[in-house]
Amino acid sequence: MPLPTPLSGVVPPLCTPLTPGGDIDVPSLRALAERLIGAGVTGLFALGSSGETAYLSDARRRTALRTVVEAAAGRVPVLAGAIDMTTARVLDHARAAAGLGADALVVTAPYYTRTHPLEIAGHFRRIREAVDLPLFAYDIPMAVHTKLPSRTVLELAADGTLAGLKDSSGDDGALRRLLVELRRRGLDATFSVLTGSELTVDGALLAGAHGVVPGLGNVDPEGYVRLYAHARAGRWADAAAEQDRLAALFAITDVGDEAVMGRSSSALGAFKTALHLLGVIDSPATAAPQVPLGDAATKSVCRLLEDGGLL
Template structure:
């Protein structure tokens, strides 16, 4: 599902999962498993795919591994749905190198955070996004991820860049529903607002968000597509029921508990679930993430079974 936007292309709506990157036991991209995962998502009825984001372990992948992901997804999907590529890096010159690789691969749009590691000013963040848009020639989606980049993209900045045609949309993973609502209410040019929260999708859609980018959508794409369809036809009771089933399933991300970081626990859970569902060969996560143990994977299996997925 799509609509025109100020960037002159199709702004996404619907369910756009941030695709996991399956790895082999020696930490290389498992292309065969990756292709099966892409088919699993397409069979689930998703509206687009987002590679090289947080759920893709983009922060852990080498540039060569990023290129393998890009070439595989664009070649395999072959235009069936739009493909967005994360071009996430610390500063504009580094991001532009990723933009060139993404453009060469043939993606539909790029996704960038504010600069990080460096301490930036809103004027520098504006210049960052304007430069990406000018040099890439593709729709640019801002990724609002303050937990990782330590900068919140305010509604004023997003709406200003949307009005300029610099930004085609935002993936809002800030957890600030009030800020997201301000963007939804303030947009004048078409601008795609996508929530990154797995557990409040029904309320975001009710507010007027255009779609969702759910990491848990790797595990259960059909569930998020059903949730979106219920909301689209105004059946909010059915949407809430499906959302609550997915909230219970989302407990898999906590199974790692305090034994590891949130990234290790969450991404490990998604991969363990995909492995248990027969989609990917190996649930390993990139170094230095701590792997889930046998007991933890067993607990994830029980949650999958409760959700009707095993």
């Protein structure tokens, strides 16, 4: 479906349900997409960090994206992550996503080797020239070891290379300055800025962001839809109260035992465990080499869901 300009609202980055053997659990992924659409989200982002795209083979990426596109059935746009180390590899993913019916692409800077801002700009331009889909830059320095320079983002917004930005940098000051400069240049009416920071959505919306891409939105999409509605209506006290509740719920990402697992295992395992406890997906399995949550962590997730009014 045509992508709204600018894209706004709540666009959750879907988890990718897996079978215990590591295959894509197609029925569970369809159920998750249906749940999010029913909650009132404005788009779906497949194959992002919450979707474990870095852990999936190319064939499994295609299966996941095909499933999400078919489940959406044109009701909301589907953004597809085309995330990889080099321009050539990203182009392969981007062309596959276009062939599967994605409505837009989400791409990081190249990684593995460090790149210069001019090389990053060239990377995005080559992708946009090769694949005729709206292109969103994904700023996630924790994963790619490069912070997208605001100057580069502004340049690519002005020349039409980029349709928007998913900001997961955690740098709220830089985000605020970017939003101010977009407004000064008259680009905020066409260029979409979506925050990926689940804990500061109310502040980002107050500063002028167009929407949010919340991993926790897999678990509580209604909460983020309410938060966005409160903010757009100027009910900032209500928005802050909803944000506070979601911030408490976000503690599920900290339940993993740091002695035996990494941050990804804890956070993504918690999202999937919550979805399993809520009856949305069949298994909380995560992709290897991530470690599953233990019994104590699962009980903590259950308690936090109860505290958040979800169970």
